[in-house]
Amino acid sequence: MLKFVNTTKKFIGGEVITTALNNINLEIEAGEYVAVMGPSGCGKTTLLSILGMLDSPDAGEYWFDGRNVAGYREDQLNEVRRGRIGFIFQSFNLIEELSVEENVELALEYSSSSPDERRERVAAMLEKLGVAHRAKHRPSQLSGGQQQRVAVARALVTRPAVLLADEPTGNLDSAHGEEVMELLQKINEEGTTIVMVTHSPAHAARAKRTVGLLDGAIV
């Protein structure tokens, strides 16, 4: 489903050129649960960005669901990404000015579903993730674990084929972190492909496969 072929990504900062991904080859099948591990600066975030079509490689190919999207423009990447990829962030990235249900509904704003359908799906997802009773609250009124559940709800409400998680438990205590990991397991069992970046070997062990990255290369 997701395939890197000789993919390279560099960042130029003044006179310094940093090679974030160096000619990597990686394939992820539909329904897989893959953990990506490595030290800081090894290219995990860059890998996730390209997987989520938030960035484009400088060389090589990136195949998403049978299409090489490596040379696509931003608007083309938007079109491909819309509704197919969900994101979960370490810092949740919820919008404080919106309520919990509005945060979740944001993910459906650019879909073709009607307002009524959107409201139904949001309500169902909040119910599923056990935060329906907080629908009218603001994110700052929720605990860390609840916020991450809301973020997961937002990621899943579009019924994505792929879920990308960037250190989803990084800002949580162990108990809440476990809750989130359980949730991801369940989601994967329902058929969603998951790629998760993590520093925790214990959490990585829950994935079916672990990919190691070091200095932009797969080890």
Added chain:
Amino acid sequence: MRLADFRVAWRVMVQEPGYSLVAVLGLAVGLAAFLLLSGFARYSWSYDAQVPEVEHVYMLQSRFNLQGGQQWQDKAPVALREAAQAIPGVTASTGYLAWHPLNVQIDGQAYKLKSLTALPRFTEMVGVQAIRGDLNEALTRPDAFAITESAARRLFGSTDVVGRSFTLNSVETQGVARIAAILRDPPANTTIPYESLNGVDLSLIPQMFRDEALHGQMGWPGFLLLRLHPDASVSAITEALQKFADQAAQRMNLPPESVEALAGVKVFDIRLVPLREAYFERDVVTDAQSPPVDRGDREVIAGLLAIGGLILLLAAINYVNLATLRVVRRQREIGVRKVLGFGNRRLAVQFLAESMLVAIAAAVVGLVLAVLALPWFSTLANRDLAGMLSVGNVLAALGVGIVVGLAVSIYPAWMAFRVRPARVLAGRPDTESPSARRTRQVFSVVQIAAALGLASLALAVAWQTRFSINDSPGFDPAPLLVFEMNEGRKLEEDDTTRGFIAELRHHSAVAGITMSTDAVGRTRNPWHKEFRREGGRPVMVEVKEVTPPYFVEYGIRPVAGRLFDPELDHYDGAFPVVLNEIAARDLGFASAQQAVGATLRGRMALMSEMDSVQIVGIAPEIRFRSLREPPVAIVYQMWSGGMTATVRARGSVADAEAAVRSVWPKYFPQTELQMSAAKDLYAANYADDAALARLLGLATLVAMFIAAIGAYVLASDAVQRRTREIALRKLFGARRRDVSRLIAREIGVVMSWAALLALPLASLAIARYLAPFSVRTPMAYWALGVALVAVLGVVGVAAARETRSALTMKPSRALRV
């Protein structure tokens, strides 16, 4: 505050040159605009301030009620000068006359001087100073006079001309006199302008005029000034003067018809007006002898001062907005300073130093801008403002800059006080509170509303002015030139004038020439006569005296009957008159056609005899006055002379002008020719409206500039605050137009509030401005729509950069993916 604080402040400024430039420039432009507009207001309110003890000096105004029209004039019977000297409370009385305008001959060329004849004690009351020569000698000797330093430079290239003799010409007299004194120029803001002064003893002045000037036995009017004792009662002195005027009126032995026409009203009304108010006396009627004096509108000047203050406020708000955003961006630095021991007091001093540095830089730049813009601003304002930027004013400007610097440091400093070091250093920066953000949005609303309101008003005033200038006066002024004949010579009595007209008439460039008591667009010599039709009631009607070719040369066709015809009408006993439609209606005729052929009985104000005149036709409305004054009833009478000549060009107006200039010196070598295009005369009625439109336009440009900065800050704030949201929306599939709409909606809310605030107020202001006009442009209220579109454009362009950055923002960076 230490030097180190300013050093740090300088480094902060240099670190972000773009921001600093915008901050300094925004404040500088606001300060410059405030300086210029407040300076103009101060200039306007300081008219005649050079007169010693001006607060106790009054001018006499009078109203001669027998003539009809009943308008106050800035002159009074000269006899009141001597009468005033005997009234308790009057410490001095004097005056000046413009009966004998002087032309000076230099190398065979005549130059007209703005000359005044000074009555005794004039120079002392008004504070005239001689910088060379002997002023007393200049005003008491029959062979001497004085000129101002700028007149000396204009005519002779130097002020070293004391003792030189010249040939002077005045009304039918000529003589030689020498310059006995050079006078300091009167200030530009005076209602008593002059280039030369002479005494009543100047040999050019006939004895009859001299006697009248000193004693006023014949009741001629002059410009009279009184200085009153500080404790004197103005009403008591006015009453005493009124009594004298009433006694003089009794001696006139008015015919019963005149007494009846007065219907109990006094022949003369007298009033005292403080000299400081003279500049604002816009309704006072002037005549051909009145020195050309600017008049101001108190309300307009107060409005311009308010606009200057508003612009300064907008500029200050702008700086506060920018500085506040900067505090949000500098939270980490502020957090570090607090951790290192900076208390709130030190923080306040630091922010004060930064604001003061910006404010002082802005004050200096603003002053430079004001100095550079002053000549251009003077032209815009239609006033000589060269002396506006005195040392005192410059120091005051720097003071204003320092006060503004103090004021604008308060809010950013308070924002800095609220920064929590633990949070910001842990990477969790404080966001601005909702109330603070709302406050800044209100600031932006005010900025944009000000630009919208000013733009609407400026456009409306400009359009009305253009409409007024281009409004047809009842004929096509394009081929017509107008010039003064100076002395109202009568054709049948004066060979010189007859010869001049004959030669001009035969010139190939001239189609025709006519004379009248005044030009269209300028009513300096209005006079009235009583007319009545058979069986009708008497009506006071304004009379225009014109020579027979008048209507032909002006290209005017009759509404009914015929107009004066040079072939048919001569000065041989028949008294044809032409009426306008208003006169026909006022005299009781049911229609214009009904009036043709009818006979009217006419009577002059001081006579009982009546003459009979026959109405030969009805003329269409001619705009002798501006659109601010409603048209009045007019009777055209034939007269063989006049003060004003009008020439119609056969082809090119420039050729006709050259023809007049070539013929004039042959017949009037002692008199300077002063000629203008007829359309320029008419436009002169709206010179102050045009100046107002230009000033409002300047204020609008400044306000737009500040609003643009405000819009930029608004967009920048919106993008900064919603960075994460924009990134997420892009993640969820938002297209470029969706992101643009997000920013546009935020700015649109501010624009909507600004429009709600500004447009009703602008409508009121426009209505108030248009109220005195009898005819208004249909486009006036379109100004609101055009201004709205213009401001939307400015705001859109200003917000474009930040909108573009939102569109090109990489979600991965914003979300740290």
